[in-house]
Amino acid sequence: MAQELIPPEAEIKTVSFWQAFLFWLKLGFISFGGPAGQIAVMHQELVEQKRWISEKRFLHALNYCMLLPGPEAQQLATYIGWLMHRTAGGLVAGILFVLPSLFILIGLSWVYVKFGDVPIIAGLFYGIKPAVVAIVFHATHRIGSRSLKNNFLWLIAALSFIAIFFFSLPFPLIVFSAAIIGYLTSKKYPSLFANGNTHQQSKKDYGRALIDDDTPTPAHAIFSWKRLGSTVLFGALLWLIPSISLSLMLGWDHAYTQMAWFFTKAALLTFGGAYAVLPYVYQGAVNYYSWLSPTQMIDGLALGESTPGPLIMVVAFVGFLGGYNHALLGSEHLFLAGAIGAIIVTWFTFLFSFIFILAGAPIIESTHNELKFTAPLTAITAAIVGVILNLALFFSYHVLWPAGFGGSFDFVAALIAFVALIGLFYFELKVMYVLAGSAAIGLLCFSFF
Template sequence: MNTTSAPQPVSFWQAFVFWLKLGFISFGGPAGQIAIMHQELVENRRWISERRFLHALNYCMVLPGPEAQQLATYIGWLMHRSWGGVVAGALFVLPSLLILIVLSWLYIAYGQMPLVAGLFYGIKPAVAAIVVQAAHRIGTRALKNQYLWAIAAASFVAIFAGNLPFPAIVAGAALLGYLGGRFAPAHFAVGGGHRPADKHFGPALIDDATPTPAHAQFRWWRLAQVVVIGALLWLLPMAWLSNQFGWQHTLTQMGWFFTKAALLTFGGAYAVLPYVYQGAVGHYGWLTPSQMIDGLALGETTPGPLIMVVAFVGFVGAYAKAALGADVPFLAGAVAACLVTWFTFLPSFLFILAGGPLVESTHNDLKFTAPLTAITAAVVGVILNLALFFGYHVLWPQGFGGGFDGISALIAAGAALALFYFKRSVVQVVAVCAVAGLIARLLTH
């Protein structure tokens, strides 16, 4: 490969093919997805330089929403204007949505079959271990001093003992972070987590010194246009749902609930899962705790952002509630999965298309603000509570009075060992645990 001259210009359709391919291979959670994009776009294809790639990533990291999907949207927008961003972001999600609709239907229709039940019997303990690993991974990165440890502990107590809603915990952490940034700035001045660019792979199409293209330059009228279009794209479907079915209908409430969830995903999907659980399981009763664990397992093992678990929640909830009538449960589930995906990801597109020109106005590294640092610390405590919740339902499936499930405990311990010590991937761990669960079920039933 010639690394002394810039690559040939990339057409919209060449980029389209790449973004479609990425949608089917984007396994491994945000870290894995960002690594794939870096290897393909920075190292192999040289569509964008290392410095510009990290600059875009730092912006996406401070936004609510799935940062890998937003990064794809940002680079697509930078290369091929608004439609390039829309296509890149949509193709990052669509394969996962279609796969999850099919898997959700198979789960509902055949989940009680011995084969499927056995597989999920092994997957549930693996998911509990995966969530513990997520708390550890985020904690080691976020909890750099005793102030942040205290915020994490307080958030755990607030949600575990006080059963406070997740938005209240986020708001409280943001306030503490703001005060900490004013009175103890050294303890809250945590960077974006990405080192400055120190590698060079040859000239790129969008290089360090490449001028910002005309469409990416900030203009007030363009910002107003994006805001108005975004508001209409949210308001029109919500108004139609409310008018057609009523505000209290399952589909309308899903649209409203997942709009709020989309604005609370600071710190990634694991941060918003407790909020989704509180609403979908505790408040609305769209699915059971056991189904929530199974949905997270499906989200972990399919391509796309982990937050795509919301498609499973929407499908199962609308299917079980017969949201469109008792005779078309699959249609209700599929419509709900598409609706919740729309409302969950719409803000992500708007943040990039509206904020991108502001980011492109400077190529200096962005930093996390003190409130976001505190929110990330609070998220650690919230995820730990989620891990305990999953562990309880896996190890005592009938409650504390129903006996301890020793086989699930062994599988969970094996999954934790594979994740923490042997550094195996989530997909590998889930697959092995699923087989172990099936064998255990066949031997004990």
């Protein structure tokens, strides 16, 4: 949505809560393109056009969000909303970043399970699945080129791939091991971790901002132990009350209770973005709990890529399919069972993102020095490259050999994946264009073959 830039010399007026509310609502519906695209949209709107926050303060907040587990774009929106309009502003910004995507995915999940076998829908997904394989390979390259800065980090990535591909070691163990290796190695060889993955400030001057470089920290953003304690306590209650209630009402082994616990762990392990946690979600949701099939997981990722909001919102699809496939509320309430599953996993996935921002942001606001990735987090990011490569190969197997290695190789799917790879790597097309083109090819294949 184009709009004119405010002249640099123009005075920026105070932004009301409801003005900001309308912007965050709009952002929830236009936040396509994954974290990079979402952050770019916020930078364009908030720094360049509206000038609600200076670039230095924007990037200072972003560098903190990059250190956290969870979706950094959603956390950045929460941070800026909190900085502008206290806790209520942070909650509105963060919730509206997710809510449209949740409703859209619940609706699309229902369409998927009801009409997925209809030729038109099946044709669309036939084309989209190979594109998803290409997208995951592209994500592996993108993250790897940014994070593997030396041979030692390449070694960590290779070891993590071997650990998960050949030995099927759990994702949390790989992450924990990488963190330990990074911490211990940095003591003797700190130069291996010298180049952190922080976002650098550009030299362009957009003029004075409402929250400018020298704007004093507002009263609500000044750190206090009392506020930190109350925020952590309230956040703990928001986790404990639904967790204990599910366990008491349904039992520890019930699928809803296990969803709450599993996605709590997932929320605390999502260093490196959604692609980093997808292998863990795949291991648990597909292999361990059997909430959905491998093919359904690929289809869910395709839906997540083509809807607004954080890519990690694919967990809503996982929750919906888990509730629907297992008929958790009986065969007569399949949609309700799926919707409740989607809501549960969304709650436990995103709750900690709000806690991290509302509790930690006042500490970050106490200094405006640029943040650096720590050695453990740098090592974790390197390990994640190997884990995502494993995910890409796993998806490739299920798409190109749909009946297993004993069945036939799907040459058409391979051709679609190849074309999608060319579009992503050579022509640098946006993911949405690649998905749309692949879906059209899939529909043509189903129509004429």
